[in-house]
Amino acid sequence: MNTELLRRYLAYFQDLGIRELYRRAPAPQSPAATNETPPLLEAQDASPASLLLEEEPEPPAETLEQIRADLGECTRCRLHQGRTQIVFGDGNPKAKLVFVGEGPGADEDAQGIPFVGRAGQLLTQMIENTARREGIPLLRSDVYICNVVKCRPPGNRTPEADEIEACSPFLFRQLAAIRPKAICALGATAARALLGTREGVTKLRGRWYRWRGIPVMVTYHPSYLLRPYNQNAKREAWEDLKKLFHYVYD
Ligand code: URA
Numbered sequence: 001m002n003t004e005l006l007r008r009y010l011a012y013f014q015d016l017g018i019r020e021l022y023r024r025a026p027a028p029q030s031p032a033a034t035n036e037t038p039p040l041l042e043a044q045d046a047s048p049a050s051l052l053l054e055e056e057p058e059p060p061a062e063t064l065e066q067i068r069a070d071l072g073e074c075t076r077c078r079l080h081q082g083r084t085q086i087v088f089g090d091g092n093p094k095a096k097l098v099f100v101g102e103g104p105g106a107d108e109d110a111q112g113i114p115f116v117g118r119a120g121q122l123l124t125q126m127i128e129n130t131a132r133r134e135g136i137p138l139l140r141s142d143v144y145i146c147n148v149v150k151c152r153p154p155g156n157r158t159p160e161a162d163e164i165e166a167c168s169p170f171l172f173r174q175l176a177a178i179r180p181k182a183i184c185a186l187g188a189t190a191a192r193a194l195l196g197t198r199e200g201v202t203k204l205r206g207r208w209y210r211w212r213g214i215p216v217m218v219t220y221h222p223s224y225l226l227r228p229y230n231q232n233a234k235r236e237a238w239e240d241l242k243k244l245f246h247y248v249y250d
Contacts, residue, residue, distance in 0.1 A: 009129055012125050013129070013133070015231075016231075016238055061176065061179065063093075064093050064174060064178070067170060067174060067177060068088050071088065076167070077151075077163045077166040077167065079149060079151035079152070079153060079167075082153075082154045083152050084109045084110060087112055087113065087150055087151070087152070088146065089114060090115075090144070090145050091141060091143050091144035093144065093177070093178060095142065095178055096143075096181040097142075097144075097180050097181065097182055097183075097184065097245075097248045098175060098180045098182075098183050099123065099127075099184045099186055100146060100147065100171065100185050100193075101145070101146070101148070101187065102149070102158070102159065102187055102190060103147050103150075103152060103153050103159050104150070104151065105119070105156050106156070107120070108120070114147055119223040123140075126241060127143065130238055130241045131245055131249075134242055134245055134246065136245050136249045138245065144178055144180070146174055147190075148167065148168055148189050149163055150167055159189060164189070164192075168193045171193065172212075175211065175214070180214065181214075181247075182216070182247060183211055183214055183215070183217070184216075184218075184219060184244055185216055185217070186219060186222065187221025187223075188200060188201050194209075194211045195209050195218075201220055201224075204218040205218050205236060205237075206219070206239060206240050217240055219237045220240075
């Protein structure tokens with residue numbers, strides 16, 4: 001690790017109030033802990049109908065390119081009026097883990113890539129630093145990152161229900177195409193779109209749910225963690241990511 005990276009790595013954990021930064025050998029885990037399956041079915045997927053659907057043969061998967069082409073120069077909702085460009089998604093199309101945010105901000109709208117602004121830089125740090133500390137070789141480029149809505153809401157407001165309804169089928173198709181081992185819902189909008197719940201993140205976080213059979217972990221949105229008084233939430237998000245990473249990569 002170069003000095004600048006090391007400095008940022010240390011600052012990140014100091015910010016979490018963590019001072020012990022020696023590298024432990026990975027603790028031996030019981031098979032039960034290693035292969036732990038997330039508790040089944042919470043939120044809307046708990047219906048018997050969804051269990052039946054899980055057993056139906058999967059339709060042939062689309063590619064992300066096909067989905068992007070179908071999205072086209074989208075005008076399906078009013079968000080197209082203020083956008084510079086559509087922000088479709090970024091990362092490994094075969095990722096084992098997908099992060100879902102809310103919608104692009106100004107930097108993402110300008111660059112066409114999700115999570116590249118301040119919240120995005122924090123997300124990248126959270127992914128890479130947490131993984132490194134857990135002994136998991138994981139870079140941002142190994143996961144896939146996308147949003148519930150693909151166009152920037154004006155003034156970064158929360159997307160409206162009809163905007164989410166117009167755009168979420170594309171998110172669902174992205175998830176079905178990638179078929180990751182787990183999904184991380186960043187914040188309430190992603191949790192609502194994936195789980196159909198209006199429950200707040202404080203209640204939902206740290207536990208497993210399912211979207212079409214795929215385990216979903218809910219955690220805080222990085223923008224929320226950027227607010228100075230949310231020290232405790234940062235530690236909780238760190239715990240959530242550790243749980244998620246060990247499930248996906250152990
Ligand atoms: N916030 C989000 O929810 N998504 C982004 O891409 C950037 C910030």
